[in-house]
Structure formats: structure tokens, C-alpha cells
Amino acid sequence: IDEVRIWHRALEQDEILKKSLMYIAGTEVDLSGYYRMNEGVGENFFDLSRRGFIYNEKHGFISKATWSTIIPLVKQLAVKGLTDKNGNYIISGIPYSSDGSTYRIVPVYKVHSFDPTERLLFIGPGSNTFSDINFIDVSSFPVNGYVYYKNTKFPVEGVQIKIDGKPAVTSEGNLITTNSLGYFLVDVPIGRHNLQMAKSGHVFRNNGRFPLKSGVDFDFQSAYTVQQDFIDSTLIKVIGKVVGGPVQGEKTTGFGRTKNNIGNAEIILTTQKGYTLKDGTGDVISSWDNKYQQGAITKKTGVTNYTISNVAPKNISIKPDVITGEYFAYLLPERYAINSVKAGNYTFDASFNTVMDLESATLNKSYIDTVLVDSTLLANGTVHYNNRTDSVSYQLEKSFVLRVAPEISALAADGTPAFWDKKAKTPNGEIDIVNTATGEPLTQYPIFTQRGKYKLRINVFEKFINASNGNQEDKVPVKDGVVEIQNGLAINTLKESYEINDFGYVLYSFAGGLPNITTGGIGDYLKPMTIVALTGKDNAINTSWQYNGGPFYAYVLGGMPTGNNFVTTGPNEIEMILRDPYGSNSYAYLEKSSSYSKTTTREILNQEAT
Structure with a gap:
């Protein structure tokens, strides 16, 4: 038998659990008798309970029993105290020898850590009451959880974890963030704290906070797994x-x-x-x-x-x-x-x-x-414009613009298909040489006339078909590129280059040139015209005009010159006239060794005089 206590009342369960593990002072309220059973000799045991300095003296004696050398383990019974809800504690009833004893006061609670880890006290006569023997709980506990995007199981990587608004860092000073699985593990100090998720440019549900309610903290007293997933609602x-x-x-x-x-x-x-x-x-x-x-x-x-x-x-x-x-x-x-x-x-x-x-x-x-909404003419003659501002917000623009191989169409300037002769003169008068409904030639190839004036509209476009809307066609003008023309039908048969305008076409004029009076080669009496469009980046897309699925050939009706070509000199041109100005002492002169220059530029256009 050891540590016998007699009370005036029945103790609560928690009182029994707390008090039975430690020595008590003997001055506790409702304590009637207190026997430590530590005498070890003789037949008597003594009551340590008291009121103030007056002991109850309800001593006892041993009958048919002997003293034992077996003592309780420290975890069963020891000199100790328990902290209350405010962290205060009292250790009472500490025994000491007549010369005094040295004790280690060691704070212990589960896996917690304290600073300092212990305090040494000498307890003896005249030195048996101490205060401010304080310890600070410096414990921290591993806390873990996950961060996912809203309505998914897609983890968010690189999210910072803040404790009470301050970024959590490793012992090396690096920020603690979620890994590729959205998982985080952070040490949180003991006590009441809050966690918050943060990532630049991101928005979190409930501000990424645990506990959810603002102003409320969670009491961390052990390792903890946050049961709620943190939700990143960024889009x-x-x-x-x-x-x-x-x-x-x-x-x-x-x-x-x-x-x-x-x-x-x-x-x-x-x-x-x-x-x-x-x-x-x-x-x-x-x-x-x-x-x-x-x-x-x-x-x-x-x-x-x-x-x-x-x-x-x-x-x-x-x-x-x-x-x-x-x-x-x-x-x-x-x-x-x-x-x-x-x-x-x-x-x-x-x-x-x-x-x-x-x-x-x-x-x-x-x-x-x-956008201009409307305008108003004011009394003073000025015009007031009423504008509206339209806007669309975004964070990334990503368009997909399909480009296809361009096509070329060559039409008359008025938009009709036939840019060649429609009639021809015969001894019996003019006759139609094209289908008047379609403009297509009635001869095998179109006919042009020497010195005749012709004007073409050459369209360069990409043709798209909307299969989802009845195969509707859309001919989209191509604006980036040039058109190269080599026209064997014209007076000037050299290759010429023209910029495609903003409407996707080139206007081209020429006068009919010399006929072909030979047979064989490309065809009896035929002359060619080629049109090539160079479009796209660096004009890398090469598109040739196809007429009825092949090259364009035509006849030129006219005559061939006879004899030799010759060149004549032009008339002399006066370059300078010297006149004496008015006045007897005034004169004009051209001094030897002086110089002057004159530049004249002449251009022969791609046309022939009539």
C-alpha cells in the first residue's frame, strides 16, 4: 500500500486521474487524511494532512504487515505539477533532506519541446518557495494538406503556405510551396494559428484560408492533416x-x-x-x-x-x-x-x-x-461627334487563321469574264467571236487585235467553303504579295511586277503586240500570257493562273513590219543664252573653266502612239 488519501467527498474522475499520479501538499480542500507510507521503519505511519500549520494528526499503525522496498515508478507517482488552462502550475509537497536537496524541474507534455528544457533548484530550509519558474512551449507540428483547382482533381503546384500571414520557409530560408501533386507539409508552432494559400495572380476560395472563417484560428496541439482541400478558383x-x-x-x-x-x-x-x-x-x-x-x-x-x-x-x-x-x-x-x-x-x-x-x-x-454613334451640326457651324467606347477584356488571345493556296482570276476591268475581243471585222461586217451569254470565245483560243487596248482586273484570293452552311463559298482577297506578268500578247513582252492592292487585285493594261505568223512550237499562230502570284511570308507561295485548267494562249490579229529598223537624230537643243542686262556697266559672261550640269530623264511608256 502506498500514498493513501482520505477525502470528505467523492472525487470526480478527472481529479482522481490527475492527483493519483503525483504527490500532494496535504493542504488540499476536503482532504481528511494523507499517508505517504514512506516511513520504512517502525509500526507507525503518519498523517500529513493539515489546515494551515495545524496537522490533523490522524496517525495509524501497522498490524500484520511489513515495509516494502518496492516503490512506484516515476510515471505512476512522482513529485510533479499540472498546468491549468492558463499554463500556470504548482508543485507542492517536495521532500528534501535536512541539508537541502537539488531538483531538476523538467516540463513534459507528449512530443512537445520547451525552452529551457529544465531548471535546477536547490530546495532546503529557508529556500523552499519559488516563483517564475517559467517554460516556453516551442513545439511545432507537421501539418499537411492538398490544393486543387475548382471542380477538378488537378493539383496546383507552387502555392506558398502562409502561417498567420507570414510565408513559411525551410531551415535554409526557402519558401515552402506545394509540390507537383498539390501536396504541402509545413511545421506549425503549437497553439492557435491560421494557414493561408497564396500564389501570384491566383484567386483562392475563402481567400485560401484555414480555418475558413476569417478571424478564427485553429489550436494546433499535434500533427494534423487539413481535411478540407484548398481550392484554387483561378481561371x-x-x-x-x-x-x-x-x-x-x-x-x-x-x-x-x-x-x-x-x-x-x-x-x-x-x-x-x-x-x-x-x-x-x-x-x-x-x-x-x-x-x-x-x-x-x-x-x-x-x-x-x-x-x-x-x-x-x-x-x-x-x-x-x-x-x-x-x-x-x-x-x-x-x-x-x-x-x-x-x-x-x-x-x-x-x-x-x-x-x-x-x-x-x-x-x-x-x-x-x-465607335461613332451620331453627329450633330451645331449653331456655330461646327460638328459635334458622339462617340462610344467598346471594349473586350481578356488575358490571352489565341486565334487560328487558316491559309490555303491562293487562286487567280483574270477578268475584264468591268468584272465580266472576257477581257479579249468580242467582235471581229470581216468583209461582210462585224461578227461575234464570243458566246454573248458567257463571253467564252467561239474560236479555239481568244482573239486580240494588234494595237488594241485591253484592261484586266487580276484577282488573287483564297477560296474557303463552309461545309456547315450549305457549302457556301467565301473568296477572301489576298493582300500580301505581288503579281508577275509576262505577256506575249503585248507590245512589251518583258516580265512586269505589280503590288497587290488592299482589295486583293491588280489592274493591268496593255496594247496588243505583234502577231505570231509561225506554226508549231506552243501552237500554230499562238502567243502566251503567264500570270504568277507570289504571296505569303517572304512571297514564298507561288501560284500560277490557270485558264480552263492550263496555260493561257491567244491569237493576235495584225501585221508584221517589213524592212530594217532605223534611228534618227533629234533636233539640236539650246542650253544657254547670254544677254547683257540693262545698264552701261552691266554685262553677262561665261567664264572659261566654269562648269554646270543638267540632267534630263525620258521614259517610254508601255503604249503606242496613235
Whole structure:
């Protein structure tokens, strides 16, 4: 038997658990008798309970028992104290020898660490009461959790962890961030603290905070796994268009001004990290509105549909608006691989399968357009213009502009097909030499007349077919390039080069040249005309004009000159006249060794005088 205590009342369970592990002072309230059973000799044991300095003296004696040398373990019974809710503690009833004893006061609580780790005290006569024997709990506990993007199981890498608003760092001073799995592990000091997730340009649900409620902290007393996933709700706004040709391609994206001229499109993206873009089962089928700010109102211009299928959850299918070809997409701030781009019957080549980097595309941008609404003539004669500012915001613009091999059409300047002679003179009068309905020649080849005046409109365009809209054709003018013409039908048969204008055509005039009076070669009595368009980057695309599927040949009706060519000298030209000016002492002269120069430039145009 050891450590016997008699109380005036029944103790609560927690009191029994706490008090039974340590020695008590003997002055506790409701204590009637206290026997430590440490005498070790004799037949008596003594009561240590008291009120103030007056002991109860309810001593006892041993009958039919002996003293034992077996003592309780430290964990069973020791000189110790327990902290209360405020961290205060009292250690009482510490025994000491007549000369005094030295004790180590050691704070212990589970796996906690304290500073200092212990205090040495000498306890003896005249030195048996101490205060301010304080210890600081410097414990920290591993806390872990995960960060995912909203509505996905896609982990967010590189998120900083803040403790009470301050970035957590390693012992080397490096920032602690989430790894590629979105996982973090950080040591949090003991006590009440809060965690917060942070990453530049990113937005987190509930401000990325744990606990969720602002102003509330969590009491960390041991290792802890945050049960709630931290949610990154950041989305990057991407706008663009899927169209054909430079005309639609050069239009500002976002205002719904483009035209879908190649068919309904689909863009397939997948993130380079290859994580699932959705959470849960079933397909995700939804849409985003295409809209911009038209002055003070929001204007909707179309809709973008998207799908994340259960079969391919790592891919997202984006379908631009069927009318404009524009799309508005809200995507995770990650790097995407463009798997494919299709529109109608067109499949974009591998050069379009690049990377769409949204990791750093967090800055807001905008296209702004000033639109004239109306104008008012004021009384003073000036005009007041009422303008409206339209704008569309975005963070990345990514358009897909399809280019195809250009085509060339050569028409008369008035737009009719026939730029050759339509009638010919005969002894019996003029006759039609073309089909009056189509302009096509009735002869095997078109006919031109020597010295006749001809004017062509040479169009260079890319032809697109919208298979999703009844195979509607769209001939898009090509504006970037030159047209080279070598015309054997003209007086000037040398190759000439012309810039394609902003409307995608070249106006070309010539006068009929000499006829071909030979047979064989390219054909009996025929002369050729070639038209080549050089377009694209560095004029790398070479397109030849095809007439009815082949080269263009024609007849030139006229006569051949006879005799030899000759050159005559022109008349003399007076270059300077010296006249004496008025006045008896005035004169003009040309001094020897003085010099002057004169330059004259003459040009022979590609035409012949009539």
C-alpha cells in the first residue's frame, strides 16, 4: 500500500486521474487524511494532512504487515505539477533532506519541446518557495494538406503556405510551396494559428484560408492533416477565332465582327501535366457567353460550347460560335498542348499544334474601339461627334487563321469574264467571236487585235467553303504579295511586277503586240500570257493562273513590219543664252573653266502612239 488519501467527498474522475499520479501538499480542500507510507521503519505511519500549520494528526499503525522496498515508478507517482488552462502550475509537497536537496524541474507534455528544457533548484530550509519558474512551449507540428483547382482533381503546384500571414520557409530560408501533386507539409508552432494559400495572380476560395472563417484560428496541439482541400478558383480568359484568310484574321477579336467562313470548328486541348480536368463522374457539357462591353451595356455576340468527356477527362473540347467563329474560354492557369483544330472539312496542319501557355498569362488586357454613334451640326457651324467606347477584356488571345493556296482570276476591268475581243471585222461586217451569254470565245483560243487596248482586273484570293452552311463559298482577297506578268500578247513582252492592292487585285493594261505568223512550237499562230502570284511570308507561295485548267494562249490579229529598223537624230537643243542686262556697266559672261550640269530623264511608256 502506498500514498493513501482520505477525502470528505467523492472525487470526480478527472481529479482522481490527475492527483493519483503525483504527490500532494496535504493542504488540499476536503482532504481528511494523507499517508505517504514512506516511513520504512517502525509500526507507525503518519498523517500529513493539515489546515494551515495545524496537522490533523490522524496517525495509524501497522498490524500484520511489513515495509516494502518496492516503490512506484516515476510515471505512476512522482513529485510533479499540472498546468491549468492558463499554463500556470504548482508543485507542492517536495521532500528534501535536512541539508537541502537539488531538483531538476523538467516540463513534459507528449512530443512537445520547451525552452529551457529544465531548471535546477536547490530546495532546503529557508529556500523552499519559488516563483517564475517559467517554460516556453516551442513545439511545432507537421501539418499537411492538398490544393486543387475548382471542380477538378488537378493539383496546383507552387502555392506558398502562409502561417498567420507570414510565408513559411525551410531551415535554409526557402519558401515552402506545394509540390507537383498539390501536396504541402509545413511545421506549425503549437497553439492557435491560421494557414493561408497564396500564389501570384491566383484567386483562392475563402481567400485560401484555414480555418475558413476569417478571424478564427485553429489550436494546433499535434500533427494534423487539413481535411478540407484548398481550392484554387483561378481561371484565365482566352479569346480567339477560327477563320479562313487574312481578311477575317485581321479583324479585332471579341466584338463579333468576324465571319465563320470555313465551317463549325472544334479545338482540342490537353494540359501538359496530364491531370483530369473534371471532378466526379459523367461528362461536363456547358458553354460560355461571348460578350463585350458596348459602352455602358454588356453585349452578347455568340456562345462557345465546351465538353470534358468521361472517356477523355484530360482533354477539353472547345467549339467556337457557329456564326462568328469566335470563342471565349475560361481555362486553368496551366500549359496546354493544342492537340487538334478542325473546322468543317478542314483540318489545320501540325504547325497549329503548339503550346498555349497560361501559367504566366494572369495580366488583364483589353481591346478598345471608339465607335461613332451620331453627329450633330451645331449653331456655330461646327460638328459635334458622339462617340462610344467598346471594349473586350481578356488575358490571352489565341486565334487560328487558316491559309490555303491562293487562286487567280483574270477578268475584264468591268468584272465580266472576257477581257479579249468580242467582235471581229470581216468583209461582210462585224461578227461575234464570243458566246454573248458567257463571253467564252467561239474560236479555239481568244482573239486580240494588234494595237488594241485591253484592261484586266487580276484577282488573287483564297477560296474557303463552309461545309456547315450549305457549302457556301467565301473568296477572301489576298493582300500580301505581288503579281508577275509576262505577256506575249503585248507590245512589251518583258516580265512586269505589280503590288497587290488592299482589295486583293491588280489592274493591268496593255496594247496588243505583234502577231505570231509561225506554226508549231506552243501552237500554230499562238502567243502566251503567264500570270504568277507570289504571296505569303517572304512571297514564298507561288501560284500560277490557270485558264480552263492550263496555260493561257491567244491569237493576235495584225501585221508584221517589213524592212530594217532605223534611228534618227533629234533636233539640236539650246542650253544657254547670254544677254547683257540693262545698264552701261552691266554685262553677262561665261567664264572659261566654269562648269554646270543638267540632267534630263525620258521614259517610254508601255503604249503606242496613235
